[in-house]
Amino acid sequence: xxxxxxxxxxxxxxxxxxxxxxxxxxxxxxxxxxxxxxxxxxxxxxxxxxxxxxxxxxxxxxxxxxxxxxxxxxxxxxxxxxxxxxxxxxxxxxxxxxxxxxxxxxxxxxxxxxxxxxxxxxxxxxxxxxxxxxxxxxxxxxxxxxxxxxxxxxxxxxxxxxxxxxxxxxxxxxxxxxxxxxxxxxxxxxxxxxxxxxxxxxxxxxxxxxxxxxxxxxxxxxxxxxxxxxxxxxxxxxxxxxxxxxxxxxxxxxxxxxxxxxxxxxxxxxxxxxxxxxxxxxxxxxxxxxxxxxxxxxxxxxxxxxxxxxxxxxxxxxxxxxxxxxxxxxxxxxxxxxxxxxxxxxxxxxxxxxxxxxxxxxxxxxxxxxxxxxxxxxxxxxxxxxxxxxxxxxxxxxxxxxxxxxxxxxxxxxxxxxxxxxxxxxxxxxxxxxxxxxxxxxx
Ligand code: AMP
Ligand code: MG
Numbered sequence: 001x002x003x004x005x006x007x008x009x010x011x012x013x014x015x016x017x018x019x020x021x022x023x024x025x026x027x028x029x030x031x032x033x034x035x036x037x038x039x040x041x042x043x044x045x046x047x048x049x050x051x052x053x054x055x056x057x058x059x060x061x062x063x064x065x066x067x068x069x070x071x072x073x074x075x076x077x078x079x080x081x082x083x084x085x086x087x088x089x090x091x092x093x094x095x096x097x098x099x100x101x102x103x104x105x106x107x108x109x110x111x112x113x114x115x116x117x118x119x120x121x122x123x124x125x126x127x128x129x130x131x132x133x134x135x136x137x138x139x140x141x142x143x144x145x146x147x148x149x150x151x152x153x154x155x156x157x158x159x160x161x162x163x164x165x166x167x168x169x170x171x172x173x174x175x176x177x178x179x180x181x182x183x184x185x186x187x188x189x190x191x192x193x194x195x196x197x198x199x200x201x202x203x204x205x206x207x208x209x210x211x212x213x214x215x216x217x218x219x220x221x222x223x224x225x226x227x228x229x230x231x232x233x234x235x236x237x238x239x240x241x242x243x244x245x246x247x248x249x250x251x252x253x254x255x256x257x258x259x260x261x262x263x264x265x266x267x268x269x270x271x272x273x274x275x276x277x278x279x280x281x282x283x284x285x286x287x288x289x290x291x292x293x294x295x296x297x298x299x300x301x302x303x304x305x306x307x308x309x310x311x312x313x314x315x316x317x318x319x320x321x322x323x324x325x326x327x328x329x330x331x332x333x334x335x336x337x338x339x340x341x342x343x344x345x346x347x348x349x350x351x352x353x354x355x356x357x358x359x360x361x362x363x364x365x366x367x368x369x370x371x372x373x374x375x376x377x378x379x380x381x382x383x384x385x386x387x388x389x390x391x392x393x394x395x396x397x398x399x400x401x402x403x404x405x406x407x408x409x410x411x412x413x414x415x416x417x418x419x420x421x422x423x424x425x426x427x428x429x430x431x432x433x434x435x436x437x438x439x440x441x442x443x
Pocket of ligand 2: 220221222286287334
């Protein structure tokens with residue numbers, strides 16, 4: 001199997017790469033692309049590269065609205081009606097016809113009835129009439145403006161207007177939010193809580209979405225031990241499958257946990273084939289660094305088209321990407337923090353695209369002041385763990401969580417953001433502006 005790089009990719013995305021090729025060609029002859037260097041792959045280029053090979057799921061299913069949270073719309077949602085469906089009041093007050101108001105205030109109007117949300121006033125206003133009206137109530141015939149109750153004085157069945165209201169004030173007109181036939185949400189949209197409400201406001205009960213992405217993963221390593229067993233010297237508990245489970249759960253994919261596999265080629269091969277057979281995406285952790293790379297490399301070369309990169313980043317330097325049979329494959333590093341960083345920097349975005357969202361993008365980045373000096377080598381992108389906090393002057397600033405080792409998972413638990421230090425950045429003084437990516441609130 002070969003996967004074509006599109007012409008578009010070379011023309012628009014990476015102009016310095018000269019020749020269209022395939023993953024297979026790249027593996028056997030990396031020099032066929034001018035600046036393709038698997039031993040120093042910039043983060044942005046790795047992202048672009050991965051994007052070119054992602055083929056989203058096609059199958060769709062029609063689900064009850066609530067079950068569509070976190071799923072991607074397979075068809076445009078068109079408004080079957082105007083929203084709101086009728087002109088109604090935005091405030092509690094009195095509805096009247098603005099033409100009845102003369103230039104010389106105060107104006108007196110007679111209250112001839114009341115309109116409530118869900119209980120309309122059925123009469124028609126004559127000249128000089130008004131109707132007591134509540135928020136959401138349909139505008140009575142003959143009325144076009146609402147004056148809020150605080151701007152009138154009421155005596156028996158007569159109100160006196162204190163000041164001149166603007167024509168059509170406090171009225172929500174039919175179709176003001178959405179008009180009939182309008183595309184409310186486009187195919188490819190990831191459904192969030194507001195969207196459930198928006199679609200419900202149209203009276204639509206079932207929605208066509210792409211099917212769930214199936215993601216299989218396993219850990220690799222002779223040293224890994226499952227929970228509930230005692231640790232011998234040299235062993236560690238397999239924590240990566242738990243962070244992966246958590247991150248994948250937030251993405252709303254179907255999770256297939258294939259356990260921890262020892263560094264045994266036959267077992268790894270069986271696990272890989274089993275994973276690729278049943279999933280759209282296979283994720284492994286560990287075994288892609290130099291020591292074991294050849295091991296995995298041989299195996300993956302036999303069954304797929306997989307590239308091993310040393311991405312110019314910290315943590316997360318070793319990373320493998322490609323295809324095994326029809327499944328997309330991500331070989332993440334073994335170190336627990338590196339697993340999370342590479343997931344959020346590469347896998348999340350790729351996964352959203354595979355789920356059917358065409359415009360998936362890296363997490364947003366913005367700049368804040370850092371309250372501590374940072375040591376950093378230029379030449380690679382660093383994703384330090386940071387804590388964004390509201391400082392005493394009310395401004396938000398960031399500080400690193402402390403030690404930044406890629407095995408220190410506690411740094412991820414403490415962090416509420418990544419501090420993203422680009423390749424060109426070196427040591428930073430206290431007070432320097434740094435880029436942050438907020439972790440809280442990631443769907
Ligand atoms: P590797 O990439 O396989 O060389 O692993 C790098 C480091 O990550 C080693 O210290 C491993 O023990 C550790 N590691 C690998 N897989 C896991 C895992 N599933 N859970 C916790 N630590 C791991
Ligand atoms: Mg290992």
